[in-house]
Amino acid sequence: MIKKTGFKKLLIGLTMISATAVAVPVVFPDVAAKTLDTVTSTFNSSDETENTSQEKADKKQTSASSKENKQVKESSEAATSATSETNQSQEATVAPEEADTVAAVETPVVEETIPQEVEPTPIATQPTLQANQLNINGTFISYANAGQGSGQAVIDGNSNMAATWGGAAVQSGSDGLNTHFIGHNPGIFNVLFSLTGGSVIQVSDSNNQVTNYTVTGITQVDDYAVSADGTDYYDQMIGTGGGERITLQTCINDSTNLIVFAQA
Numbered sequence: 001m002i003k004k005t006g007f008k009k010l011l012i013g014l015t016m017i018s019a020t021a022v023a024v025p026v027v028f029p030d031v032a033a034k035t036l037d038t039v040t041s042t043f044n045s046s047d048e049t050e051n052t053s054q055e056k057a058d059k060k061q062t063s064a065s066s067k068e069n070k071q072v073k074e075s076s077e078a079a080t081s082a083t084s085e086t087n088q089s090q091e092a093t094v095a096p097e098e099a100d101t102v103a104a105v106e107t108p109v110v111e112e113t114i115p116q117e118v119e120p121t122p123i124a125t126q127p128t129l130q131a132n133q134l135n136i137n138g139t140f141i142s143y144a145n146a147g148q149g150s151g152q153a154v155i156d157g158n159s160n161m162a163a164t165w166g167g168a169a170v171q172s173g174s175d176g177l178n179t180h181f182i183g184h185n186p187g188i189f190n191v192l193f194s195l196t197g198g199s200v201i202q203v204s205d206s207n208n209q210v211t212n213y214t215v216t217g218i219t220q221v222d223d224y225a226v227s228a229d230g231t232d233y234y235d236q237m238i239g240t241g242g243g244e245r246i247t248l249q250t251c252i253n254d255s256t257n258l259i260v261f262a263q264a
Contacts, residue, residue: 066097
């Protein structure tokens with residue numbers, strides 16, 4: 001832009017000089033020619049100067065750009081090198097951990113098993129009859145050989161006990177006689193209501209001799225040993241005959257009694 005502007009001004013100056021030259025007498029042609037040559041030389045010199053300055057500026061700018069590009073390239077290469085070193089460092093740091101992980105996976109951990117002491121399961125022991133006891137469906141009942149003289153007093157004094165009353169006053173599983181036992185309900189003899197035909201009753205005597213008796217009959221009688229159908233069971237209940245057997249009696253209410261017959 002500067003070069004073109006200077007050239008335009010120079011053309012205007014040349015035009016003005018040419019107009020002036022026409023008015024000059026012909027006797028001075030050398031002067032006009034010299035003047036034109038001077039102006040032309042000045043223009044050419046100025047143009048060359050501007051070209052030289054522009055070229056120097058362009059070279060300087062090119063050199064600066066080249067230097068800047070070189071610095072940028074060096075910085076980029078330095079950053080790339082630093083990143084590479086950092087990655088290598090991280091890989092070197094992580095590698096042992098990965099190795100440990102692989103080793104941990106490949107090597108199974110064996111836990112030591114300590115044998116547990118197993119306590120033996122206790123064997124349930126069945127209770128055994130003691131002397132002068134009855135076992136009725138798993139209920140152990142102590143009794144007293146009291147007879148008719150004191151049998152009622154025994155059970156009145158302790159509702160958890162039974163007593164002999166009729167038949168043979170002393171229980172024996174080998175005398176071949178009937179023994180009549182009484183007991184209270186509510187009280188220990190309420191277990192008689194769980195008996196059915198064929199149930200087994202165990203009775204131990206004073207020598208702890210145990211005899212098994214099987215239920216052969218169950219009935220209900222009033223306080224005179226007579227059933228609802230008019231059958232009199234007194235002798236069967238209180239008598240000693242009939243072989244080795246037992247008779248059990250308890251109250252249902254104030255006027256009715258439950259009677260159980262069992263034979264050895």
